[in-house]
Amino acid sequence: xxxxxxxxxxxxxxxxxxxIVYPDPCYQELDDEYALSSVLVLPPVKPSKIVSIGLxxxxxxxxxxxxxxxxxxxxLKPPSAILSHEGLIEYPTxxxxxxxxxxxxxxxGKTCRHVSVDDAFDYVLGYTCFNDVxxxxxxxxxxxxxxxxxxxxxxxxxxxxxxxEELSQxxxxxxxxxxxxxxxxxxxxxxxxxxxxxxxxxxxxxxxxFISSVMTLEIGDIIATGTPPGVGELLVGDVVExxxxxxxxxxxxxxxx
Numbered sequence: 001x002x003x004x005x006x007x008x009x010x011x012x013x014x015x016x017x018x019x020i021v022y023p024d025p026c027y028q029e030l031d032d033e034y035a036l037s038s039v040l041v042l043p044p045v046k047p048s049k050i051v052s053i054g055l056x057x058x059x060x061x062x063x064x065x066x067x068x069x070x071x072x073x074x075x076l077k078p079p080s081a082i083l084s085h086e087g088l089i090e091y092p093t094x095x096x097x098x099x100x101x102x103x104x105x106x107x108x109g110k111t112c113r114h115v116s117v118d119d120a121f122d123y124v125l126g127y128t129c130f131n132d133v134x135x136x137x138x139x140x141x142x143x144x145x146x147x148x149x150x151x152x153x154x155x156x157x158x159x160x161x162x163x164x165e166e167l168s169q170x171x172x173x174x175x176x177x178x179x180x181x182x183x184x185x186x187x188x189x190x191x192x193x194x195x196x197x198x199x200x201x202x203x204x205x206x207x208x209x210f211i212s213s214v215m216t217l218e219i220g221d222i223i224a225t226g227t228p229p230g231v232g233e234l235l236v237g238d239v240v241e242x243x244x245x246x247x248x249x250x251x252x253x254x255x256x257x
Contacts, residue, residue, distance in 0.1 A: 001015070001016050001126075001160040001161060001162045001163070001166060001248075002014060002015045002016060002044075002160060002161055002163075003016060003041060003042070003044040003158065003159060003160040003161060004041075004042040004043065004044055004045070004046075005021055005023075005034075005039040005040060005041060005042060006039065006040040006042055007030065007034060007038070007039045007040070010027065010029060010030060011042065012024060012027045012030060014027075014034075016036065016160055019035065019036045019037075020033050020034070020035060020036065021033065021034045021035075021036055021039055041084055041085050041086065041158065041159055042084050043082045043083065043084045043157050043158055044107070044128055044157060044158050044159070044160055044161045045107055045157075045161070045220040045222065046079065046082070046220060047079050047082065047218075047220050047221045047222045048079060048218045048220065048221055049076055049078075049079060049215075049218075049221055049222075050076065050077040050078070050079065050081070050082070050155055050221070050222045050223075050224060051074060051076060051211050051215075051217075051221065051222070051223045051224070052074070052075050052076065052077055052103075052132055052149070052223075052224040052226075053072050053073060053074065053202070053207065053223070053224065053225055053226040054069075054072075054073030054074070054075060054145075054226070055069055055073055055201070055226060056072065056200055056201050056202055056207075056225055056226025056227075057195060057199045057200065057201065057226055057227065057228045057229065058199045058200075058201055059195055059199045059228060059229050060195075060199075060226070060227065060228050060229045060231075061201070062229075063229035063230075068201055069201065071210065072202050072206075072207055072210050072211070074211065074214065075145045075146075075149065076146075077132070077149050077150060077154065077155050077224070078150050080150075080152055081149075081150055081151065081152055081153065081154045081155035082155045082156075082157060083153045083154075083155060083156040083157070083252065084156070084157075084158055084159075085156070085158035085159030085250055085251060085252070086159075086251055086252065086253075087153065087156060087252055088153065088252065088253055088254075088255045089133055089153050089154070089156065089234070089240070089252050089253065089254045089255070090151070090152065090153045090255060090256070090257035091234075091236050091254055091255065091256055091257050092135060092151050092257045093257055094135070094138065095135035095136075095137055095138055095148075096137050097135065097136045097137040097233055098133060098134070098135055098136070098233065098234050098254070099133070099134045099135075099136045099231055099232060099233055099234065100131055100133060100181055100183065100192070100193075100231065100232065100234055100240050100242075101131060101132035101133070101134060101181075101227035101231055102129075102130075102131060102179055102180065102181035102193050102227055102228065102242040102243075102244075103129075103130040103131065103132050103179075103224045103225055103226060103227050103242070104127060104129070104130065104174065104177065104179060104197055104224075104225045104244055104247070105127060105128040105129065105130035105157055105222045105223065105224055105225070106124055106127060106174075106204060106207070106208070106222065106223040106225060107124070107125045107126050107127065107128060107161050107220065107221075107222055108123055108124065108125060108217045108218065108219060108220065108221040108222075108223070109123060109124055109125025109126070109219060110122070110123045110125075110219060111216065111217065111218050111219055112208075112212050112216070112217050113212050113215075113216045113217070114212055114213055115208055115209050115212040115217075116209060117205045117206055117209045118205070120204065120205035120206075120207075120208035120209050121164065121204070121205065121208075123208060123212075123217065124164050124204070124208070125161065125163065125164070125219075125220075126161040126162050126163040126164055126166070126167070127161065127162050127164075127167060127174055127244075127247050128157050128158055128159075128160065128161050128162070128222070128247065128248075128250075129157065129158065129159075129242045129243070129244050129247055129248055129249065129250035130155070130156070130157050130222065130224045130242065130250070131155075131156040131157075131181075131240065131242050131250060131252065132149065132154075132155070132224050132227060133149075133151075133153070133154040133155070133156065133234075134148050134149050134154070135147070135148040135149075135151065135154075136148065136233075151257075155222075155224075156242075156250055156252045157222060157250070158248075158250055159248055159249075159250060160248060162246060162247050162248070167246055167247075170246050172245060172246040174197065174204055175197055175198065175200060175203045175204055176196060176197060176198040177196065177197045177244055177245040177246060177247070178194075178195075178196050178244070178245040179193070179194075179195055179196065179197060179228060179242075179243070179244045179245070180193055180194045180195075180242075180243050180244075181193035181194075181230065181240065181241065181242055181243075182240070182241040182243070183232075183234065183238050183239070183240050183241075184238065184239040184240075184241070185235065185237070185238050185239075186237075192230045192231075192232050193227070193228050193229065193230035193231070194228075194230065195228030195229065195230075196228075197225070199228060200225065200226070201226075204225070207223060207225060208223065211223060234254050235254065236254050236255060236256050237253075237254060237255075238253070238254045239251060239252070239253050239254075240252055240253075240254065
């Protein structure tokens with residue numbers, strides 16, 4: 001797996017193995033390796049856009065008593081919302097209800113447009129954990145989602161990217177991964193979401209094909225694939241963890257905005 005890091009004034013990409021970061025050789029001013037604890041972990045990519053899916057779990061649709069959509073429901077989160085692992089989610093003063101939404105993030109590895117379902121995985125760099133943080137009251141009030149989902153810090157991603165090859169070597173499929181969300185409040189930990197990407201309404205190939213029929217996907221773009229049942233509220237002081245089998249754990253703390 002690999003990610004983006006900062007050491008001193010230098011921002012760099014590198015591979016992570018057993019707690020050691022190995023910078024890409026192009027960063028000649030850096031040492032050959034660093035302890036992970038000695039570097040700042042940044043969001044794993046700088047996307048040109050974050051394409052999110054509004055309803056993509058059968059068990060979530062059942063929870064909401066909603067019919068399954070005929071096509072993926074797309075919306076965008078701005079790249080300015082991206083936040084790193086261990087970054088602070090800022091609770092905006094404009095909102096009185098901020099929710100978590102655990103999601104699998106697909107990271108695009110090659111620029112693509114009009115991709116077929118059969119060829120879709122050729123354009124996947126890898127996968128990461130994602131939290132589609134949402135000001136739910138503003139979503140209801142506005143009738144559309146840009147403000148509610150677009151605040152700075154409302155797109156935590158990471159900590160790293162697990163490549164398609166790495167995931168396949170473990171025998172895991174991105175369309176069949178356990179996904180959960182935990183909230184730690186006043187030292188009490190509670191599992192809030194617990195499902196599997198096997199509950200996808202539209203699988204990864206179908207999502208990439210559909211989205212690329214609408215817009216060009218660029219290298220580093222993130223597709224947030226929707227959230228399972230159990231979405232709920234965050235409070236200032238909460239620690240929220242998104243864990244995905246084979247991918248890792250994304251952890252963030254909620255603070256006053």
